[in-house]
Structures are given as structure tokens and as C-alpha cells.
Amino acid sequence: MATVSQHDWESAGLVCPDLPPPSASSSREARKPNHAALKSLFNQYDEQLEGYLTASQLQELFNTLRDLDDITGTALSVEQAKATIDVCCAADTCEFREMIACLRELDRRLDILRNVRWEFDMLDLERRGLLTVEQTHFLFQATHNERFSEQQFTNFIHSRPRLNSAISFEEIELEICKIPTIQQVLFEAAEAKRKEAARVEKAKLQATHRQAEEERRQMSLRIAALARLENDRRDQEARKTARLVALKKDEEDRVTQEVREKELKSRFRKRKMTIDLHREQRQAATQARERRSQLQSEIRAQTLREEEEKELAKLQAEEKAKEEAEQQRMAKKALEEEEERRRLAEAQQQAEKEAQARAEEERKRKQEEERQLAEQQAREDELARQKVDEEVQNAAQREAEALAEAKAAAAALAGAKDEQSKAEALQRQKQAKKKARLEREKRVRGNLKVATKSRKIEQLEPAVNEAIAIKPEKEDWPELSEAQKLLQQLKAAIELKGAITGRKLEMLQAAVGKVRKSGCEEGLHKEMLEAKALISKLEKLARQKKEIMDMKAGVISELRSYSKPPVAVHKVLIATFLLLGVKEKDTKTWSSIQALMGKTGKESLKRRVSECEPHLITVDTVQRVRHQLQGLDVLGVSDISATAGTFAFWVETMVEEAETHFKR
Structure with missing residues (x-):
């Protein structure tokens, strides 16, 4: 095929490859196209004189025009040419009368891809050539601006074999060039409003x-x-x-x-x-x-x-x-x-x-997804670890060789007889020691990376200690800072999870305080949310228990003085004594409740409430208490008797906490 010269492009009225990018309107509209030159250019690539160009011919023409090639990765793909033909042409080929529109569409796509490529690399912090779904969503929004279509992005995500896996640039280069029209965006917004109104x-x-x-x-x-x-x-x-x-x-x-x-x-x-x-x-x-x-x-x-x-x-x-x-x-x-x-x-x-069966199925499904993700991450980590291990071993070998050279230079220095030999031996010794120190630093920094990838405290601690011991004071090692932060976060996470499992208010508050003080709150977002919710619940339970413990004897005696109490008050006290371990047959009559309320010492009502813990309550007791409280309005009980209302709130919170313990 004949080559196309710069004069040919300029005579055809198109933008020269040496000029600025085609996104500038001045370069696109510099002059009107010369149809004779365009026809000559078209015929150079239509070698069979069929009257049209295929997608590959159109791609080759444009890449030559823009001085793009596959070696540097700047050339547009055949898929982009096919997509351009789908947009601008009536058939699946490009005729002469459609070539200008196709070249301008390819210019537009080239502009978008150059900008997107730069933003993609900025978001790809780990340099893996992959982005998460959330990062890709942000990239689409930044590229399409007010024409961003949530439905188009959702369709793209659901068209992938694995919905939540990382996304490469090659996957999005076609989709991100499809900028929706204003009508599509307005239609999707109206449809979303209609669905929301229907849902409401x-x-x-x-x-x-x-x-x-x-x-x-x-x-x-x-x-x-x-x-x-x-x-x-x-x-x-x-x-x-x-x-x-x-x-x-x-x-x-x-x-x-x-x-x-x-x-x-x-x-x-x-x-x-x-x-x-x-x-x-x-x-x-x-x-x-x-x-x-x-x-x-x-x-x-x-x-x-x-x-x-x-x-x-x-x-x-x-x-x-x-x-x-x-x-x-x-x-x-x-x-x-x-x-x-x-x-x-x-x-x-x-x-x-x-409900338990559904929860168990959901838990197994999540575990399977987490297991698959963990396996994939483990494979990737293993490859990275092997690479770093190899680098560490090479550094250790070079360090040993440098130390051997230093020893040989020291021996030569000891045996040197003239000043020149001594100076040469001393120079070799200094160079060998410097090389050994540099290789030791490489080895230690490699160990830091391996330990950080493993996320194991038993590997992180010795690696961090060794790095602190040899790191020069004026140098900044990002690997060391990351490893120290990860070590601190892992220790805080272990302590926080232990406090959540123990469900003790003091332990939880202390663990949350340590996490905040160490600055690891962002890395333990899920655990912190769970801990805060549990602290709120335990504080509520502690307040209710304190209200009961602060009750004066006269208040309980007043409740006990009922000759024929309201049904709601009787049910609340039955539920209270059931939680405290009293048999149901001993709570049937009001006289039995009065006798239980009148006990003192270890058997007193307040003493038993202070010793009652949610994890000591059985499933059968919770079911019998729920039966007693069925159809009972706790706020209504407070209107009848403030004291009985306090017991009702305490019983309700204790039952909820006990049910949470059963599920765990």
C-alpha cells in the first residue's frame, strides 16, 4: 500500500499528524475538506476499488493519519473502528461519503481515551492495570459529567462474567466512549422518579x-x-x-x-x-x-x-x-x-x-464469596510474595558477597606494604561495606513488604524491629511506615474483636478508645460500627439496670401494695421474675409475686437484677417471657405505673440482648 504524505493529508483538508490534538476546534475547522484529495486518500486504502473501507482499513488509515502505533500502545483498536462504523455508517463498512464523519468520530474517541487513560493510571495506585467497580463508576461519572447514565453503567457491569471483579482499561475503552444523549439522561431520570413514586x-x-x-x-x-x-x-x-x-x-x-x-x-x-x-x-x-x-x-x-x-x-x-x-x-x-x-x-x-435457615444460607453464600475472593487475593499475594522473596534472596546473596569482598579487602589492607596498596585496599573495603549496607537495606525492605503482604503479627514484628534498627535516621521508608501502621491496626483489631465477643461495656470502651488514639479507625470501619452499636445497647441496658438499682424501698413497696394489680403490671412482674430464674408456676398468683418482691438479702429483687446477665438466660425462658409480653404496650405500662414501666423496659432490652447472644 502506498504511504500517505503530510502534503496529502493537508491537501485533503484534514488535520496533519504533526499538528495539535484534534480536540481543538481550530484544528478541525482550519479549512474545508478537499473532496479530490479525500477521494485519493480513500482509494489508497480501498485497494480493490470496492467503494468502501472495512473496519481494519479504517483503523489503519486513522492510526497512520495520527501517527499512532501498537508498539507504544497509542493506536486505536479495530473494535473502536467497528463502533465508529456502527455510529456513523448505514452498513457495516465505511463508504467515501461517510469517511469524514468516521474520522471525526475516531478523533473524538481518541480524545476521550487519552484523558481516560491518564485518569485510569491516576486511580490505579497499585499499578496493577485494574480498577475496582467503585473507581470505574467514578471514572465514568468524571468522563460523562452531566450526561452520566446510571442505567448504562449498570448494564455494563451486569454484562461482565464476574460482576464484582477488578476492571481493566481494555474492558471500558469501548463503553466509556458511548456518551449518552441528553434525551437518554432525561428519560432515565424521569423513569427513576416514576419508579420511586410507584414504590412510595x-x-x-x-x-x-x-x-x-x-x-x-x-x-x-x-x-x-x-x-x-x-x-x-x-x-x-x-x-x-x-x-x-x-x-x-x-x-x-x-x-x-x-x-x-x-x-x-x-x-x-x-x-x-x-x-x-x-x-x-x-x-x-x-x-x-x-x-x-x-x-x-x-x-x-x-x-x-x-x-x-x-x-x-x-x-x-x-x-x-x-x-x-x-x-x-x-x-x-x-x-x-x-x-x-x-x-x-x-x-x-x-x-x-x-429465619435462622435463611440467615445460615446467606452466611454460607457470603463465606463462599469471601473464600473465593480470599483465594484470588492469596494467589496474587503469593505471586507478589514469591517475587519479593526472590528479590530478598538475591539481596541477601549480594550482601554476603559484599561482606566477603569487604573481608578480602580487609585482609589485603592488613597485608599491604606500600601506601598505594593500602589506599587501594581501603577503597575496595569501603566500597564493599557500602554495597553490603545497601543490599542489607534492600533485603530488610523486601522482608517488610513480604510481612506486610502476609498481614501476620508474628512476621511483622521482627521485620519492623530489624528495619528500625538499620534504617538511617534521615531516610524515609514508606514500607516501614506502612508496616508499622498495619501492625498497630492488627493489634487494635484483635483487641476490638475480643471486646466485641466478650460483650463487656468497659472492655469495649477501652478498645474503641485505643483504636481512635492509634488512628486506625478508617481501616476498622466495620468493626467500629459494630462496637459502637453494641456500646449503645449495653449503655442502655446499664442505664435501665441502674434505674432499678436506684429505686427506693418505698417505691417497690408501693408496687407490692396492690391488692388487685392491673393485668399489664402483673404480666410485667411475671416476665421479670421469669428472667431472674423463678419457675413459672411460682408466679401465677399475685400473692406469689408479692412474696417474691418482699424477699431480702441475696434473694432480694434488686440484688437478683444486678446479678442477671443476658448470656445466662435460656431459650425457653426467652420464649415464655415473649409469651407474657405478647400484645403488651411498654409505654402504656409506664402510664399505669412508672415503676412497672422501668421493669418493662429492662425486660425488653434483656430479651433482645439474649436473642442476639443466641444468634451469635
């Missing part, structure tokens, strides 16, 4: 549905409670009515008996008068009638007594049947309540198991 509306609807569902549930509970109260009232009225009917029946039977007895006495008197009047004539008959009357009276009295006994037995049987029915109803109700509690406990346990 959906959240509002869900909140409204949840509120309505909660109101329906509360209404159902109130209706059920009213129904139970109405049934109890009806049962009491029925028992009262039955007792009144029985009393009325007894009164009627008594009156009837008195009337009958009066009638009998009246008849007896009449008969006696008749017998007295006719005793003489009808003495024998009267005696016979008296005997018959007496027998009849006895029979009637016996009959009346038997009827009364039967009626009484019947009433007693009915009363007994009603009592048995009431006992059966209460037993059935107790069984239903127990079944409901058991069902709720099983549902809660199932939910906790499912």
Missing part, C-alpha cells in the same frame, strides 16, 4: 392494608372479649335464677307443710270433741277410728317426708349437674387457651427456624 405509593397502600388488617384483628378480639363477658354474665344470672327458684320452692313446701299440719290438728281436735261427746256410746268405735286415724296420719306424714326427700334429692342432683357442666366448660376453655398458646409457640419456633 405501593408502600403507602401496604401500610394502609396493614393498618386496616390490624384494626379488624383488634375489633375481632374486642368482640370475642365482649362475647365471653356476656356468656359469663348469662351463666351467673342463670345460676342466680336457679337458686331463687330453689328457695321459692322450699318456702312453698314449708308453707304447704304448715297448712297441712294445721288442718290435721284441727281435724284432730274436732274428732276429739266428737269422741268426748259420744265416748260412752261409741267408745269402742271411737277407739277403732282413733287407731285408723292415727295409722292414716302416720302414713300421710311418711308420704310427705318421702316426697320432700325426693324433691330435695332432685334439686341437689340438678345443682351438682350444673356445677359439673360449669367445671367441664372451664376445663375446655383452659384446654383451648393452652392449645392456642402451644400453637403460637410452635408458629414462632417455626418462623425462627426459617
